[in-house]
Amino acid sequence: MKRALPILLLAPLCLSASAQERRSGFENMARDTQAMQTDDTANPGMLWVLEGQSLWHQPAGPAAQSCASCHQNTEVSMRGVAARYPAWDEASAAPIDLAGRIAQCRETRQGAPPLARESQGLLSLSAYVGNQSRGLPIAPPADPRMDAAREQGRALYTARRGQLDLSCAQCHDDNAGRRLAGSTIPQAHPTGYPLYRLEWQTLGSLQRRLRGCMTGVRAEPFAYGASEYVAIEAFLASRAQGMALETPAVRP
Numbered sequence: 001m002k003r004a005l006p007i008l009l010l011a012p013l014c015l016s017a018s019a020q021e022r023r024s025g026f027e028n029m030a031r032d033t034q035a036m037q038t039d040d041t042a043n044p045g046m047l048w049v050l051e052g053q054s055l056w057h058q059p060a061g062p063a064a065q066s067c068a069s070c071h072q073n074t075e076v077s078m079r080g081v082a083a084r085y086p087a088w089d090e091a092s093a094a095p096i097d098l099a100g101r102i103a104q105c106r107e108t109r110q111g112a113p114p115l116a117r118e119s120q121g122l123l124s125l126s127a128y129v130g131n132q133s134r135g136l137p138i139a140p141p142a143d144p145r146m147d148a149a150r151e152q153g154r155a156l157y158t159a160r161r162g163q164l165d166l167s168c169a170q171c172h173d174d175n176a177g178r179r180l181a182g183s184t185i186p187q188a189h190p191t192g193y194p195l196y197r198l199e200w201q202t203l204g205s206l207q208r209r210l211r212g213c214m215t216g217v218r219a220e221p222f223a224y225g226a227s228e229y230v231a232i233e234a235f236l237a238s239r240a241q242g243m244a245l246e247t248p249a250v251r252p
Contacts, residue, residue: 022187022189022240022243023176023177023186023187023189024189024191024192024243024244024246025186025187025189025191025192025249025251026191026192026246026249028184028186029250029251029252030252033198033250033251033252036250037192037246037249037250043196043248043250044196044203044250045127045194045195045196045203045247045248045249045250046248048120048123048124048127048128048194048196048203048248049124049127049128049131049248051120051124051128052124052125052126052127052128052129052131053074053128055067055121055124055125055128056068056071056074056125056128059110060106060110060111060112061106061110061111061112061113062111063109063110063111065109065110066110067102067105067106067110067125070109074128074132075132078129078132078133079132079133079136080132080133080136080139081098081129081132081133082098082129082130082132082133082245082247083133083136083137083138083139083245084139084140084141085097085098085101085233085237086098086140086146086149086230086233086234086237087101087141087143087146088141088143088145088146089101089104091104091108094227094230095146095149095227095230095231095234096230097229097230097233098126098129098130099117099122099123099126099205099207100225100230102115102122102125102126102129103115103122116224117205117207117224117225118204118205118207118208118224123194123203123204123205124203126194126205127194127203127247127248130193130194130245130247130248131247131248133245133247134244134245134246134247135244135245136244136245137241137242137243137244137245138190138191138237138240138241138242138243138244138245139241139242140234140237140238140241146234149227149230149231149234149235150231150234150235150238151235152228152231152235153231153232153233153234153235153236154235156168156228156231156232156235157169157232157235157236161214161217161219162214162217162218162219163217163218163219164217164218165217166217168188168213168232171185171188172185172186172187172188173187176188183252188236189236189239189240189243190206190233190236190237190240191240191243191244191245191246191249192245192246192247192248192249192250192251193205193206193209193247193249194206194247194248195246195247195248195249195250195251196248196249196250196251197209197250197251197252198250198251198252199252203248206229206233206236207224207225207229207233210229210232211224
């Protein structure tokens, strides 16, 4: 396994003064949690990476093909791929995130049954592909077709919602670095997903975290795979452009 470690597309729109000095959530963690992430033998997320590696080479569906049938030499062919998502999908003429692309490829090219969001298989494959780009900078595609999604994501990020009438930006821009219930409020950079969260005691996607935040402010979350989540992911990727991927990260 590998070891970690152009100008922001939406800088005028998305960075408050508090977010100018960008920090990964890794920097907010206790040293023992940081050590857990950086040691592959201690990082529990690596269990999903290993399972994803097995699924990658396992034929699926009536086509009797595996992901590796098309994408051989994974450490080369998949290096940098996760850093470029979400991206534009020609088939659906809409943005798609990495998990959506993996599920789409398995279903359309291999004829395999669809993998549900947050399923063990899809998380494992996403972690495996993401791990191939660990240490590389997040590099959203300079594709004008993604502009509308990024703008929608910015609007969703800054919109107040729920019974608590709070926005993502109020916590993760205006109050980043302060403490809430004993924990440091991070800047919400998506550098490590899917990641192992100690609170969950399992691996989870960025969409799971977004849903958790929405229910935390007593708002109705979108369904898994919703275009709104992909838009938020696209905005957050542009906001974190240039920061290093950490997949699979560990968080409290």
